[in-house]
Amino acid sequence: MSRDVKKVVLAYSGGLDTSIILKWLQTTYGCEVVTFTADLGQGEELEPARRKAELLGVKPENIHVEDLREEFVRDFVFPMMRANALYEGVYLLGTSIARPLIAQRQIEIARKVGADAVCHGATGKGNDQVRFELSYYALEPEIRVIAPWRDWEFKSRTDLLDFAEKHQIPIAKDKRGEAPFSVDANLLHSSSEGKVLEDPAEEPPHYVFQRTLSPEDAPDKATIVEIGFEKGDAVSIDGKALSPATLLTQLNELGRANGIGRLDLVENRFVGMKSRGVYETPGGTILHVAHRAMESLTLDRGAAHLKDEMMPRYAELIYYGFWFSPEREMLQAAIDKSQEMVTGTVRLKLYKGNVIVIGRDSPYSLYSSKIVTFEDDAGAYDQKDAAGFIKLNALRLRLLGARRKAHGG
Secondary structure, eight states, rough: OOOOOSEEEEOOSSHHHHHHHHHHHHHHHHOOEEEEEESOOOSSHHHHHHHHHHTOOGGGGGEEEOOOHHHHHIIIHHHHHHOOOOOOBBBOOOGGHHHHHHHHHHHHHHHHTTSSSSHHHHHHHTHHHHHHHHHHHHHTOOEEOOOOOOHHHSSSSHHHHHHHTTTTOOOOGGGGOOOOOOOEOSSSSSEEEEEGGTTTTOOGGGGGGGGSSOOSSSOSSSEEEEEEETTTTEETTTTOOHHHHHHHHHHHHHHTTTTOEEEEEEEEEEOOOOOEEEOOOOOHHHHHHHHHHHHHSSHHHHHHHHHHHHHHHHHHHHHHHOOOOOHHHHHHHHHHHHHOOOEEEEEEEEETTEEEEEEEETTTTOOOHHHSOOOOOOSSOOTTHHHHHHHHHHHHHHHHHHHHHTTTT
């Protein structure tokens, strides 16, 4: 591989692996390293990442630590929630949806500082390498991408630790042994994979769960919450207007306390293998149920069913890393059009891992009690009309039946 790199923007967490990558870039390429650390609501203090980058020789002006929580929820999570996106029917795409924002900001910083390369810390077995790199190339087609886990000479954890010690990279005591599982987290979810979770026949140990109480330990009394929507986006909780990130943070707390949002999934990775992941998406799970309830009142049947047909494709595009593709943008335009009247309130009961809809109301409701009532509807619906409707729909079935009968089929 060519070593001709002058300046690289590294997606930097401040952890051991990306610190090793930082030093490896300096020693392998002899280049200037710019670090970018994003606060996406992962729940960790980020200033240590700044101090560690300085310790490893990065100039203060080349260290970027940014709070992107509002942008993350407003411009990435909420558009995805409008689609009710679920990968393989269950996964709320918490890791997948964060990658395009990180990649986008890396490219913006690269342009600002005149970098000729970007670097990520994703391994060669996972989906994230694809998500990062598809996003990089979509936004900056000629950018140089460095993927250390695919390029470097290290073969084991011991090799990495030896390199860290040689270059005086601080190693926490709990990092000297292999972690029992790996974690990725942001404001939407936490994801746990590997090691103790690699046998899908075994129940996850209790210590894997970090964002939710066990449903068995959740309160015996239900929590009632009302979520307000405007054009498909949640805007309030119990009548109080909130910013996107603040709203999701509060829903996370409600979900955590009531044991909501746990998922144990064997999924199909884009790179071809199956993997087992344990996900916790407390606020997102509440939001997903509430949004579908709001749509049930305000979306026409044709629009609702078409939207459900598009959803698996939309979710797959996000999972595979095609956020910046024209097909995702086309689907988004259709989805957003469908949300113009998805406004109103949904009332929910949260109880021991369950999200139960107990009421919904909208000024744009298509529900008519006058028509659906079993009592006298005063002529709003003539039941005799159903006979012709059924006969017309049965016509082709009757013709097929007659042919089958005539020919013994």
